[in-house]
Amino acid sequence: MNFTEFFISxxxxxxxxxxxxxxxxxxxxxxxxxxxxxxxxxxFDPVLYFLVWFEKILxxxxxxxxxxxxxxxxxxxxxxxxxxxxxxxxxLLIGYFGMWDDTMSTVSIIGVCTLMSIGLGIPIxxxxxxxxxxxxxxxPILDIMQTMPSFVYLIxxxxxxxxxxxxxxxxxxxxxxxxxxxxxxxxxxxxxKEVLEAADAFGANRTQKLFRVQLxxxxxxxxxxxxQTIMMAxxxxxIASMIGVKGLGQPVLKAITNQYFTMGLLNGLAIVALAIIFxxxxxxxxxxxxxxxxxxxx
Amino acid sequence: xxxxxxKIENLYKIFGSRPREYTDxxxxxxxxxxxxxxxxHVLGLDNISLDIKEHSIQVVMGLSGSGKSTLxxxxxxxxxxxxxxxxxxGEDITKLNKMDLxxxxxxxxxxxxxxxxxxxxxxxxxxxxxxxxxxxxxxxxSIERAMYWIEKVxxxxxxxxxxxxLSGGMQQRVGLARALATDPDILLMDEAFxxxxxxxxxxxxxxxxxxxxxxxxxxxxxxxDLDEALKLGDRIAILNGGKLVQDGNAxxxxxxxxxxxxxxxxxxxxxxxxxxxxxxxxQGGERTNSNPTVNVNDSIxxxxxxxxxxxxxxxxxxEKNNFVGSVSKNKxxxxxxxxxx
Numbered sequence: 001m002n003f004t005e006f007f008i009s010x011x012x013x014x015x016x017x018x019x020x021x022x023x024x025x026x027x028x029x030x031x032x033x034x035x036x037x038x039x040x041x042x043x044f045d046p047v048l049y050f051l052v053w054f055e056k057i058l059x060x061x062x063x064x065x066x067x068x069x070x071x072x073x074x075x076x077x078x079x080x081x082x083x084x085x086x087x088x089x090x091x092l093l094i095g096y097f098g099m100w101d102d103t104m105s106t107v108s109i110i111g112v113c114t115l116m117s118i119g120l121g122i123p124i125x126x127x128x129x130x131x132x133x134x135x136x137x138x139x140p141i142l143d144i145m146q147t148m149p150s151f152v153y154l155i156x157x158x159x160x161x162x163x164x165x166x167x168x169x170x171x172x173x174x175x176x177x178x179x180x181x182x183x184x185x186x187x188x189x190x191x192x193k194e195v196l197e198a199a200d201a202f203g204a205n206r207t208q209k210l211f212r213v214q215l216x217x218x219x220x221x222x223x224x225x226x227x228q229t230i231m232m233a234x235x236x237x238x239i240a241s242m243i244g245v246k247g248l249g250q251p252v253l254k255a256i257t258n259q260y261f262t263m264g265l266l267n268g269l270a271i272v273a274l275a276i277i278f279x280x281x282x283x284x285x286x287x288x289x290x291x292x293x294x295x296x297x298x
Numbered sequence: 299x300x301x302x303x304x305k306i307e308n309l310y311k312i313f314g315s316r317p318r319e320y321t322d323x324x325x326x327x328x329x330x331x332x333x334x335x336x337x338x339h340v341l342g343l344d345n346i347s348l349d350i351k352e353h354s355i356q357v358v359m360g361l362s363g364s365g366k367s368t369l370x371x372x373x374x375x376x377x378x379x380x381x382x383x384x385x386x387x388g389e390d391i392t393k394l395n396k397m398d399l400x401x402x403x404x405x406x407x408x409x410x411x412x413x414x415x416x417x418x419x420x421x422x423x424x425x426x427x428x429x430x431x432x433x434x435x436x437x438x439x440s441i442e443r444a445m446y447w448i449e450k451v452x453x454x455x456x457x458x459x460x461x462x463x464l465s466g467g468m469q470q471r472v473g474l475a476r477a478l479a480t481d482p483d484i485l486l487m488d489e490a491f492x493x494x495x496x497x498x499x500x501x502x503x504x505x506x507x508x509x510x511x512x513x514x515x516x517x518x519x520x521x522x523d524l525d526e527a528l529k530l531g532d533r534i535a536i537l538n539g540g541k542l543v544q545d546g547n548a549x550x551x552x553x554x555x556x557x558x559x560x561x562x563x564x565x566x567x568x569x570x571x572x573x574x575x576x577x578x579x580x581q582g583g584e585r586t587n588s589n590p591t592v593n594v595n596d597s598i599x600x601x602x603x604x605x606x607x608x609x610x611x612x613x614x615x616x617e618k619n620n621f622v623g624s625v626s627k628n629k630x631x632x633x634x635x636x637x638x639x
Contacts (some may be wrong), residue, residue, distance in 0.1 A: 198415035201374055202480070203404030203431040212431075216419045 033160040044166045051112045051165055055246075059103035066104070077281035079288070090273040096278050099270050100250065106237055106247035106274065113169060113233045116178040118226060125184020125222075126210065135185065142178040150175055150239050158243055168245030176232040183225030187218030223286030230278045237271060249276075303352040304373060304484065309382035310346075311368055311540075314339030317380045330539040342368040344540040346382070350533075353514040357531030359521055359563075364465040365540040366520045370488050373518060374407045375399055386484070404433050408477030412489035414469045416461040422448065422472050423457040429480040440479075447475035450509070467498035474506070478513070485517045492521065503529055508591055524563060528552075528572045536560050549577040570598040570634065578633065581623040585613050594622060597629065605630055 013021075045209045058066060070091065075084045095102050128135040148194030154171055160165045191214050199213045215222075241249025312320050314332070320339050321330075330341040343365050350356040360366045371377040374382055375391060383390050386406060394402055408429065416425050423444055424431075430440035448457060451471040459467055470490060477485055491499045503526060510517065521527050527534050528548045535545040536559075544556035552569055555561040576594040590604040591613040604612060611626040 192415075194411060194413055194415040195417060197376060198409070198411060198417070199428075200376055201403060201407070201409040201486075202432050202476075203400045203402075204432050205400055208432055212428075213417060217417075 019098060029159065030155060031220070033156075037160050038160075041161055041166065044169075046160075047112070047116070047172050048166055051108065051169065054112060055105055055108040057100055058108050063095060063100060074277065074281050074293065078284040080284065081278075082281050083277070083284075084130065087277050090277065094270050094273065097266050097270075099251075099267060102246070102248045102251060102267070103274070105245075106234075106249070106271070108170065109165070109169065109240070109245060109247060110230065110237070110278075113172045113176060114226070114230050116169075117180050117229045117233070120173075121177045121180035121225070121229070122222065125181045125225075126188065126215075128185040129188035129214075129293055138181070141182060144189050145174050146178045150236065154239070154243055157290050163244040168240035171243065172233050172236045172240050172245075175236045176229045179228035179232065180222070180225035183228070184218065184222050186188065187221030187225075188214045190221065191217045220286055220290040223282065223289060227279060227282040230282060231275060234271060234275045234278070238241055302349045303386065304348075304350040304356075305383075305385040306346055306348045306350075306369075306372070306517070307383045307385070308345055308347055309369075309372060309384065310363075310380045311342035311372070311377065312339050312380045313342055322380050341540045343372070343379075346540075346542050348535055348545060350516060350518060350541060352404050352516050354532040355517040355519055355530050356508065357519045357521060357527040357534045358537060359523060359524065359527045359534055360537035363539075364537040366522075366537050367488055368540075369537065370486050372518050373484065373486055374403050374409065404429065404480065406482055406485055407484045408480055408482040409486040410470070410473045410477045410488065410490040412492055414461070414466075414473045415494070416469055416472055416476070418461055421458050421460055422453060422464070425461065425472055426475045426479050428476055433480070444475075444479055447479045448472075450478075451475045451505070455555075465498075466494050467502065470494060470502060471505075478509075483516055485515045487517060487519045489520050489522070491526065492523065499526070506530065511592075514588075524567055528567065536563065546587055548572055549574075553577070553581070568599075570602070573598050573633070575601060575625060578625055578629055579614055579623045580625065580629075582626050585621050586610065586624065589624070591614050591615055593617070598628040598633065601630075 012018075067088065069089055070238055071084050074087050075081075078084070094100060125137065128138050150171060154167070157167045157170050161170070186207060195213060195217070196209065199209050204212065237245075238249040238252050241247060241253050248271050251267040252264055252271075254260065255267065310321050310324065311317075311322065314320070314337075317339060318331065320337055322342060323337075324333065324344060328336075330344070333339050333341045346365075346369060348356075358366045358369055361483070368377055372379055373386070373391075375384075375394070380394055383392050385391070386402075391399070391402060417428065420428070423441065424446055426444040427440050430443060445454075445457070447453060451474055453468060453471055453475070456464065456468070461472065464472065470493075473490070477487075491502050494502060506517075507530065518526075519530055521530075528551075532550065533545060533547055534551050536543050536551070536556075538559045544551060544560050546554075546570050551560065552564050552567060554570060555564055560562055574594065575596050575598060576591055579594065586609075589608045592601045592604055592615075596616055601612060605627060608627060611624050611629075613621060614623050616622050616626060
């Protein structure tokens with residue numbers, strides 16, 4: 001290799017060693033997934049049962065009852081009559097255009113993903129807020145989770161767990177959990193230092209400080225994180241449908257492959273409707289929790 | 299009456315990455331500016347020793363950066379000392395382990411903060427109850443005690459309001475009630491009234507003195523306001539650049555300032571308003587019947603009308619109406635002239 005060539009073409013590794021490198025990595029992972037795939041799948045069984053059970057309840061209950069329960073939740077969350085009525089119209093249209101069952105599947109997987117993200121994300125966020133070292137370790141992982149194209153981590157997940165609800169759930173959680181972790185961390189770190197000092201001065205221990213001062217004061221920020229998590233989970237619905245998650249994503253996928261414009265549009269609009277309802281409800285619920293800031297007190 | 303409650307001995311605090319390495323050079327006389335410019339460490343406290351008597355109000359005064367807020371945070375160890383000891387009731391609190399320190403803070407001290415530091419998400423009742431709830435006391439009992447203190451500071455009817463619905467003065471009364479609710483021996487007040495406007499500040503000072511008559515707490519009060527210090531303090535300690543430059547009562551600070559720094563501090567004070575008759579009293583002697591009579595605890599200012607009427611001076615009596623001495627007219631004229639310098 002002469003001097004000028006060195007600068008003109010990048011000195012890359014040989015095709016043969018690259019092929020070997022890929023092959024050995026793939027082989028190692030394939031062996032790993034054959035060895036432990038079933039065990040890891042078994043770990044997720046309880047989640048799967050819960051997800052199936054939740055989906056069944058939503059799909060098998062009479063639709064008027066489901067709508068009434070939804071509307072009650074929406075009203076309780078938002079205290080807005082306009083939003084409740086708009087939601088009613090949206091649900092009726094979704095049902096009328098034959099998308100009820102798919103919508104219920106989507107709601108159930110979004111619901112479970114959100115609950116799991118909250119359950120995992122808030123403790124991780126608390127851990128990060130308490131230790132700069134933990135924060136330095138976790139932040140790059142969150143960056144990877146948010147920027148890595150979802151298809152890339154779908155490959156190992158599908159290799160490990162096959163196609164179905166659980167891999168879909170994992171893919172959605174990986175994509176949707178970072179905001180709640182970040183905003184829990186941020187919310188706790190933002191708590192006024194003087195207020196924390198006051199808690200210290202009265203002899204509060206770590207747990208008391210966390211539950212009586214830090215978390216309550218971080219709650220509005222945490223809620224912004226929950227809102228973001230729900231929105232990102234909804235955005236993943238179509239991609240998750242590629243690995244066998246039922247719901248509104250599947251008809252969209254079908255519409256893409258077969259060029260069914262109207263079918264795609266209708267299901268897309270149903271996803272938009274769900275997103276708007278989730279967003280408005282969680283936002284106004286979050287806002288009401290920080291009423292004390294505005295000084296509004298009934 | 300005058301047991302020593304808090305004993306601070308040879309306390310050093312240096313902020314920075316390796317504070318312990320620099321205590322020796324500080325002891326050898328390196329001052330705050332030099333330590334910062336040459337060694338990049340901040341001198342917080344420089345060999346502070348101070349005895350605080352039980353049931354007294356000890357004021358600590360100084361400009362910003364003098365170390366006064368650092369000092370008060372050593373009493374409940376919100377800040378760890380670099381060297382030295384703080385002894386409360388004979389116990390060295392710098393040696394307490396984590397659990398004992400929490401217990402100490404829960405039971406022995408209450409603290410009031412400059413910017414109130416109330417819990418914005420809790421209503422007034424819960425704020426006042428905070429210290430009690432930390433101790434896991436019986437709920438109804440702690441509500442009762444909190445309500446008692448809310449009433450004491452004059453906030454009955456506001457229990458369900460949130461801090462930001464209250465004015466500054468009211469918020470600081472919540473802060474005071476919160477600190478008193480656990481019935482601590484020691485009350486730490488870090489510029490507690492500095493953020494309030496002047497009228498409300500005077501109000502709060504009066505209220506504190508009023509409460510103290512019955513409570514008999516040991517109070518450490520931080521301020522940068524000399525008038526406040528003279529009004530509240532049984533003793534006044536003055537800090538400059540982390541050093542204690544003088545500790546004494548109001549008269550000593552005014553009449554015998556330890557150095558130029560203190561002298562500058564007290565320069566503009568209206569002496570005759572602060573100084574009491576007892577500080578210029580000539581003890582003993584005979585009552586002069588033609589002269590008016592004043593009390594030892596009156597300020598000179600309050601006696602001015604009597605002085606104008608008098609022939610040669612004033613008769614002075616104590617609280618029990620016993621004659622204790624006299625003050626000559628010339629002496630008062632002397633002091634009036636000095637305070638106009």
